Amino acid sequence: MLQARDVTFAYGGGRGRVLDGVSIDVDRGAIVGLLGPNGSGKTTMLKLLAGLFQPLSGSITLDGRAVGSLPRRELARRMAVVPQETHSTFDFTALDIVLMGRYPHLGAFELEGANDLAIAREMLMATGTAGLEGRRFATLSGGEKQRVVIAGALAQAAEMLLLDEPTASLDLGYQLELALLLQRLNRERGMAMVLSTHDLNIAALLCTHAVLLKDGRVLARGAIESVLTEANIRSVYGVEADVRFHDRARHVTVVPIARAD
Amino acid sequence: MSRWSPLREPTEISVEKAAASPRSGVAGVAPRLALTLTVFLAVTVVVCLLAPLIGSTPVHLSRVFDRGIPFAENVDAQVFFIARLPRVVAAAIVGSGLALSGVVFQALLRNPLASPDTLGVSAGASLGAVLAITFHADVTLAGVPAVPLAGFAGSVGALAIVYVLAAARRRGTPGTALLLAGIAISALLAAIGRFIQYFADFTDTFRSVQWLMGSLDVGGYAPILAALVPLTVALAGFATLPRVLDLLSIGPESAATRGVDIVRAERVALVSASLSTGAAVALGGPVLFVGIIVPHIVRLIVGPEHRLVLPASALFGASFLVVCDLVARTILAPVELPVGIVTAILGGPFFLWLLFRRVL
Amino acid sequence: MSLSWTAPDSLALGPAGQAGAGARGLAPAERPQRIVSLVPATTEMLFAMGAGDRVVAVGSYDHFPPEVERLPRVGALLDPNVERILAMKPDLVVLYGTQTDLQTQLSRARIPYFAYSLGSLPDVALSIRAIGSRVGASGAEALATSIERRLADIRARVAGRPRPSTLLVFGRERGSLRNIDASGGSGFLHDMLVTAGGADVLADVPRQSVVMSTEMVLARAPDVIIEVRSSDEAAAPPDLRVWDTLSAVPAVKNRRVYLLAGDEFVVPGPRAVTATERFARTLHPEVFR
Numbered sequence: 057m058l059q060a061r062d063v064t065f066a067y068g069g070g071r072g073r074v075l076d077g078v079s080i081d082v083d084r085g086a087i088v089g090l091l092g093p094n095g096s097g098k099t100t101m102l103k104l105l106a107g108l109f110q111p112l113s114g115s116i117t118l119d120g121r122a123v124g125s126l127p128r129r130e131l132a133r134r135m136a137v138v139p140q141e142t143h144s145t146f147d148f149t150a151l152d153i154v155l156m157g158r159y160p161h162l163g164a165f166e167l168e169g170a171n172d173l174a175i176a177r178e179m180l181m182a183t184g185t186a187g188l189e190g191r192r193f194a195t196l197s198g199g200e201k202q203r204v205v206i207a208g209a210l211a212q213a214a215e216m217l218l219l220d221e222p223t224a225s226l227d228l229g230y231q232l233e234l235a236l237l238l239q240r241l242n243r244e245r246g247m248a249m250v251l252s253t254h255d256l257n258i259a260a261l262l263c264t265h266a267v268l269l270k271d272g273r274v275l276a277r278g279a280i281e282s283v284l285t286e287a288n289i290r291s292v293y294g295v296e297a298d299v300r301f302h303d304r305a306r307h308v309t310v311v312p313i314a315r316a317d
Numbered sequence: 318m319s320r321w322s323p324l325r326e327p328t329e330i331s332v333e334k335a336a337a338s339p340r341s342g343v344a345g346v347a348p349r350l351a352l353t354l355t356v357f358l359a360v361t362v363v364v365c366l367l368a369p370l371i372g373s374t375p376v377h378l379s380r381v382f383d384r385g386i387p388f389a390e391n392v393d394a395q396v397f398f399i400a401r402l403p404r405v406v407a408a409a410i411v412g413s414g415l416a417l418s419g420v421v422f423q424a425l426l427r428n429p430l431a432s433p434d435t436l437g438v439s440a441g442a443s444l445g446a447v448l449a450i451t452f453h454a455d456v457t458l459a460g461v462p463a464v465p466l467a468g469f470a471g472s473v474g475a476l477a478i479v480y481v482l483a484a485a486r487r488r489g490t491p492g493t494a495l496l497l498a499g500i501a502i503s504a505l506l507a508a509i510g511r512f513i514q515y516f517a518d519f520t521d522t523f524r525s526v527q528w529l530m531g532s533l534d535v536g537g538y539a540p541i542l543a544a545l546v547p548l549t550v551a552l553a554g555f556a557t558l559p560r561v562l563d564l565l566s567i568g569p570e571s572a573a574t575r576g577v578d579i580v581r582a583e584r585v586a587l588v589s590a591s592l593s594t595g596a597a598v599a600l601g602g603p604v605l606f607v608g609i610i611v612p613h614i615v616r617l618i619v620g621p622e623h624r625l626v627l628p629a630s631a632l633f634g635a636s637f638l639v640v641c642d643l644v645a646r647t648i649l650a651p652v653e654l655p656v657g658i659v660t661a662i663l664g665g666p667f668f669l670w671l672l673f674r675r676v677l
Numbered sequence: 678m679s680l681s682w683t684a685p686d687s688l689a690l691g692p693a694g695q696a697g698a699g700a701r702g703l704a705p706a707e708r709p710q711r712i713v714s715l716v717p718a719t720t721e722m723l724f725a726m727g728a729g730d731r732v733v734a735v736g737s738y739d740h741f742p743p744e745v746e747r748l749p750r751v752g753a754l755l756d757p758n759v760e761r762i763l764a765m766k767p768d769l770v771v772l773y774g775t776q777t778d779l780q781t782q783l784s785r786a787r788i789p790y791f792a793y794s795l796g797s798l799p800d801v802a803l804s805i806r807a808i809g810s811r812v813g814a815s816g817a818e819a820l821a822t823s824i825e826r827r828l829a830d831i832r833a834r835v836a837g838r839p840r841p842s843t844l845l846v847f848g849r850e851r852g853s854l855r856n857i858d859a860s861g862g863s864g865f866l867h868d869m870l871v872t873a874g875g876a877d878v879l880a881d882v883p884r885q886s887v888v889m890s891t892e893m894v895l896a897r898a899p900d901v902i903i904e905v906r907s908s909d910e911a912a913a914p915p916d917l918r919v920w921d922t923l924s925a926v927p928a929v930k931n932r933r934v935y936l937l938a939g940d941e942f943v944v945p946g947p948r949a950v951t952a953t954e955r956f957a958r959t960l961h962p963e964v965f966r
Contacts, residue, residue: 106574132576139574145427145566146621156564160576164557167346167624212575374896389924392895399922400892453913455851462852519755520907524848527856527888536854536891537922646890651882653890 057248058082058105058123058135058216063114065097065104074100075272077114081265082216082248087238089259089280090252092269093293098252099140101269102220105250106137132160136209138219142201144193150204151189154179157211172211179207184233198225203234210241217241219251223258235262256310260284268292284308290316346624353625357632364636365409368643369401373650376401399536406541407533407600408642408656409635412607414548414597416615416634417555418590419608420626424562425586426496432608433594436499436587437475440506442598445471447510447525451517460539464528465599469547471506472595478502480587495587531602531657533642544600547592554589558582559624566621604638604657606664611637613671708813709769709789713762715753719771719793720745721946722805727816734765740908741940741948763788769812798828798868801949820947827950828872831957834964835874841960843875844889844899844928847906847942854919857889865945866905873956875901894923902928903935903959905942935959 060080066073075097082088090098103109104116107123116123118134136157144153154176155168162168180186183203188196193204202225209217217238223231235258241247253259259266259280266283268276270292276283289297289310296316302309370378380386380393388394415433422431433439448454449467456463482498514522535541561582564572569579594608611634612626619625638656641663645654712728714720715736723732724742735745737753751765752758757779762770763786770783774794783790791811793804802821809817845866848858860866860877864885867877878899879887902920915936920929928934937955941948958965 103570108570108573128573128578129576132574135574137571137574139568139571142567142571143427145424145429146616148563148567148621152563152622153567156567156575159560159564167350218574372892374892389930392898392925395923395925396892396895400890400895450850453851455913457852462850464850464852518909520848524850524856527858528850532855534855534890534892540853646892651887651893651896652884653888653893655888 057084058116058118058250060101060105060116061114063101063104063111063116065100065109065111073272075104075111075269078267078269078272078274079114080105080250080267080277082250084215084248085242085246086265087242087249087251087263089263089266089283090250090269091254091256091259091266091283092275094254095271096269096292097272098254098269099220102137102218102250102252106135106218107131129160132212132214134214135216135218136212136214138202138206138209138217138222140220140224142193142205147192147194149190150180150185150193150196150200150207151176153193153204154208154211157208160212175213176207176211179210180204182210182237183207184230199227199230202226203230206234206237215246216248216250219249221253222251223253223255231258238262256284256289260308260310261305281308284310346622349619350625353619353629354632357629361409361632361636364639365405368405368408368639369397371643371647372396372401373647373653400534403535403538403541404533404642404646405639406538407535407544408638410541410544410548411533411597411601411604412611412634412636412638413631414544414551414593414600414634415604415607416611416630416637417551417627418594418597419634420612420615420623420630421555421558421562421586421590422608423612424566424623425583425590427566427568428496429613430609431496433590433598434503434603434605434608436479436495436591437502437506438472438591438594439598439603440503440510441475442468442472442595443525443529443603444506444510444513445469445474446528446602447513450525450528451513451521453521459543460537461543461599462540465540465543468602469595469599472598473591475502475506476587476591476595527655528602529657530655531604531660533601533638533656535600540600544596547596551589551593551596554585555593555627558586558589559622559627562586562623562627563621566623602657604660606660606667607634607638610660610664610667613667709767709811711765711767712769712771712812713751713765713767714739714771715751715757715776716771716773716793717741717940717944718795718801718946719791719804719808721944721948722808722820723771723812723814725816725947726805726809726814726820728809728812728814731812733767734762741944771808795865795945797863797865798872798945798949798953801945801947805947824947824950828953831874831950831953832872835957835961838874838961838964840874840876841900841933842878842897843870843901843903843960844878844894844897845870845875846889846902846904847886849904851913852916852919854891854894854922857894859887859889861885861887865949866942869949869953869956870903873953873960875956875960891923894926898925898927900927900931901933901935901960902926903937903956906936906938907943908938908940 060078063075063078064073065075078101090101092098104111110124155172158168158172180189183206185200185203185207188200188204193201223234226234238249239262242249263280265278266280267274268283268288275292276288284299286297286299289295294316296313298311298313299308374396376393376396380391381397418433422433422435423429445467446464449464454463454467458466479498479502483494514525561577564575564577565582573579612630615626615630615633619629641659642656645656645659710731711733712723712731713734714723714732717736717739720735720739721741723729729744734749734751737750739745751761754773757776759782767788770788770790771793772779772790774792780790791808802825805817805821845860846857847860847866850856859879861882861884862877862880863883870877878897917934917936920934923929941952
């Protein structure tokens with residue numbers, strides 16, 4: 057569905073390569089994790105996948121069509137992005153933020169209708185933020201903001217969701233809730249997802265597949281269990297970790313033990 | 318009903334609830350838009366109708382419209398049609414032009430303290446005018462004399478420079494690049510302007526200082542018609558922007574991933590805002606604070622949505638400046654204050670009030 | 678146009694060859710020989726009273742009489758060049774009363790100075806006498822008296838004639854009627870106008886300059902509008918046509934809008950008389966042929 061082939065990228069078009077020869081496959085219904093330490097290029101890769109930047113070489117296609125060539129509105133109807141942080145300059149409410157997600161479905165001068173409003177409210181409910189509807193977005197906590205933004209991304213009614221560090225500002229309870237929500241979306245609607253995260257346990261919980269990046273290159277790729285190995289973790293993070301399948305959680309867990317030097 | 322829901326189709330009940338809830342939010346944008354426009358338009362019309370009737374000279378309406386008296390001898394009519402009416406129209410145009418570009422710059426730069434001055438547009442206009450005054454420029458184009466022409470050219474030129482500088486960067490958000498380039502160009506152009514003033518003849522320096530304080534006494538309709546040309550183009554651009562500005566104000570990348578063509582949107586916004594500022598500054602000089610105060614007050618009344626804020630700011634900006642000019646020309650009669658002084662006097666307390674609102 | 682004055686023999690002169698109310702006589706040895714003048718008005722006065730040969734440097738804006746073009750320049754009101762002034766080794770510096778910093782510096786260098794303050798028309802003659810006594814110029818008294826006499830003469834000739842209400846404009850935005858700077862009810866231009874037999878339409882506004890709006894012009898309905906320009910501004914072709922839009926103003930209706938150009942209108946010195954005469958000729962053409 058979404059395919060990146062041999063993508064190379066450097067900011068400013070020249071000097072330091074942030075990504076080198078990265079290939080990623082996101083099939084329908086998959087949840088792909090972009091993993092790696094800080095500075096490995098995860099966020100940049102996510103932005104490239106979203107069509108925000110153009111690769112220096114290589115291609116990024118959505119169902120065969122280059123992402124950069126699709127009209128933005130059409131792309132937005134198929135792919136929604138949840139950035140790491142969102143800042144509202146003006147006094148928009150949480151509902152306003154979510155309603156902005158309906159933009160790709162409306163005509164140039166069309167106003168949001170009852171249907172759009174219903175969808176927006178629905179999404180707020182889905183992320184557990186219905187009670188924050190009339191609150192000013194700027195006054196919400198980090199976790200609440202994140203959930204509202206996710207609600208907005210859901211309101212875009214896209215078939216694919218790209219998330220940048222989605223659980224970074226959430227507490228344990230909301231991390232789990234979000235993970236369950238994403239799983240449900242994936243299961244019930246077949247929504248494909250790409251999420252970049254440095255939280256390996258969340259990745260293990262959520263992702264079906266993963267791409268492990270180190271210094272802009274792909275170190276490992278494939279099913280999540282094959283990527284999250286002690287060898288890979290040692291190689292990328294320099295950490296001795298204990299990786300084992302957790303019976304109750306029903307997924308692999310990663311526990312760091314010691315530095316690997 | 319809903320084309321898509323992650324959980325279930327929304328039921329009839331929830332849609333009704335949606336429509337009936339207190340912040341009918343945006344199923345209510347249409348009625349709120351209609352209400353806002355009606356109220357603001359009514360206020361503006363009333364202000365603009367009353368303003369030409371008020372002034373330091375008593376004027377008799379009956380004489381103004383008395384066809385029996387030849388216009389060339391009808392002092393009341395000339396006061397009304399030559400001295401006051403163009404002034405009110407000019408104030409309305411300048412006020413709405415500056416307010417509109419203030420709204421757009423604040424959204425574009427994601428900074429509520431941004432104004433037409435921030436991107437060097439006012440500094441460019443000032444430099445153009447100072448040059449025209451100092452070198453005694455003597456061209457007239459379409460009934461517009463040299464100084465306003467130079468002001469317009471200066472403001473558009475400054476913005477072009479800022480845009481080229483910002484576009485040349487590849488890193489960083491466009492907003493930051495624009496802001497930095499704008500501040501740099503503003504400072505540079507202001508410095509050049511001062512340099513010229515310092516070495517100019519004392520009289521010329523005095524005249525450019527006068528120009529910088531703003532004057533709406535256009536005394537005729539030619540400058541107004543000339544200003545309407547770029548302003549109309551700007552309005553056409555502004556008309557495409559409201560929802561886009563909402564989205565841009567959350568962040569350009571967020572806007573892009575929701576379907577906004579941010580490069581095109583920024584270009585349209587910048588060009589329109591600079592045309593509208595250029596026209597306003599050329600018509601009335603760089604009147605301070607209108608571009609900052611009006612958007613803030615309007616947002617306090619109608620909320621942050623640009624579909625309301627843009628038209629309301631245009632209307633409120635017009636009324637605001639008409640009233641300020643009215644005060645400027647009557648409060649110390651027979652002497653007149655430059656309108657920029659009145660807006661500046663209002664500007665300071667306004668920001669104090671903003672500050673206290675936030676703190677309390 | 679230059680002025681040259683010789684003291685009439687019949688005038689009683691003091692022992693040092695000069696007079697002046699309350700002047701202490703100056704021996705020729707005490708008279709300043711190297712005078713620096715920063716003020717255009719005082720430069721003209723010095724030359725007119727016969728002390729021009731003792732002027733060694735002038736201000737940036739001094740252009741009369743033509744001889745001053747050959748003299749070195751030392752700055753003016755806003756930017757006096759102290760080093761160049763000192764380099765001239767002056768024994769008297771004529772400067773503006775407001776140039777207090779310069780005065781302090783000159784005192785420290787023990788150089789005497791004469792502080793001149795811009796005033797109104799009667800002050801011209803007074804200043805001439807004061808400067809004359811300070812520099813020991815024999816022609817000063819005669820010059821001052823002549824100026825007073827000529828002004829009195831103008832007054833006499835226009836006395837009893839109806840005074841047209843006049844708007845005296847000394848600046849505006851070129852090509853339009855914006856930012857009109859007019860002379861108010863006080864100051865040098867106002868005095869000249871009144872002496873010349875005009876009534877200042879802004880006589881009730883006690884300011885030297887007033888910014889006029891088109892409404893004010895229509896309301897005050899002057900009979901005559903006179904625009905004055907300095908000589909370099911006069912280089913541009915006149916654009917008096919802009920006044921035509923205000924056709925209800927008597928001055929416009931009766932085609933009594935004039936442009937007078939020349940430095941005598943902006944320098945309150947001996948040529949003020951010439952300026953006043955030109956005003957008078959404009960306002961009362963029938964009396965001055």
